[in-house]
C-alpha cells in the first residue's frame with residue numbers, strides 16, 4: 507500500500523465534469539488529458555511534462571492543450587525540451603485542437619510531436635530511466651468514436667513460478683548455467699490506470715492496477731440520460747473485478763454537493779463490498795474517502811515533491827490545485843449538456 511500512497515502523493519490534477527479534466531503524474535513526467543486551465547494551474551511545471559496522453563477530443567479534455575503547448579514555449583523555463591502528445595487516431599476534434607495550437611504556436615521552438623495512436627499501443631515513457639511504458643486501451647464513451655484509456659506499466663522480473671520453493675543454492679546454480687532467463691521471468695504491472703471519460707472499462711485492461719482512476723460521473727444511475735459516462739457503482743464494480751489496490755474516482759457531476767458525493771460513494775462501496783481504499787479527485791482536491799475509521803476527507807494535499815531536474819524553479823504548490831480551493835456551490839439549474 508506504500509506504493510499506492512506514493513503514487514497518489516505524486517498526482518496533481520483537476521476534474522470538473524463538463525468543464526475541465528487533467529492529471530499530471532510527475533514521476534513519469536506525463537500529463538493525462540489537458541482540460542482548460544492546465545497550464546495556468548501547473549505554472550512552471552509545464553516544463554516537467556514530456557509526454558501528454560489525450561483520451562479524446564471533447565473540449566473539457568483538450569481545451570487547455572493549445573495554451574499548454576504555448577506556455578511551454580513562452581514561460582520562464584527550459585524551452586528546448588521535447589514534447590510528445592499522443593491522441594486517438596482519427597479524432598477530428600483533437601486534430602482541430604492540434605491545428606489551432608500549430609497555427610498560433612509559431613514561436614514553438616522545441617521538438618513537438620503529435621502522435622495518433624490506436625488501442626493496444628505501447629509507448630516508452632521518456633521522462634524517467636525506470637522501465638515504464640504507457641499502454642493505450644479502448645474505452646466506451648461516444649458511439650463511433652475511438653476513445654482511449656491509458657495504463658502506466660512497470661516491467662519487473664520475478665522468480666519463475668516453477669522454481670518456487672527450490673533451495674537458494676539450487677536457484678543460483680541454475681542461474682550460473684542457464685543465465686538470468688533460466689530462473690526469472692519478466693512481468694508487467696500497472697502502476698496507474700486512467701480511463702478518461704468512459705462507461706465502465708473492461709477489468710482486464712486495468713487488472714491489478716495499483717491506482718485506478720475511473721470516471722464516476724453519476725452517484726445515481728437514474729441521473730444518466732445517455733450511456734457515455736460511468737456511475738460510481740459501475741466504477742466500484744470495475745475496481746473489484748480488476749482487483750485494483752486503490753480506486754481514485756473523478757469526473758463526478760457537479761450536480762451533487764461534495765458531502766453528498768463523499769457519503770454516497772462510501773455507502774455504495776459498502777453495498778458493493780469493495781475493500782480497496784477509495785480516493786476522490788473533485789475539482790482540484792484529491793483526498794481519501796475515509797471509511798469512518800481512518801483518514802480525513804477534508805485533508806488537503808501538500809505541495810508537489812521537489813526533485814532533481816525538470817521543473818527548475820517551479821512553485822511548490824501548483825496554483826489552482828486543491829489546497830486553497832474552496833468548495834463550489836451547486837449550480838442553481840441543471841448544467842448544460844455539451845458532448846463531454
Ligand SMILES: [Zn+2]
Pocket residue numbers: 562564647703845846
Ligand atoms: Zn467526453
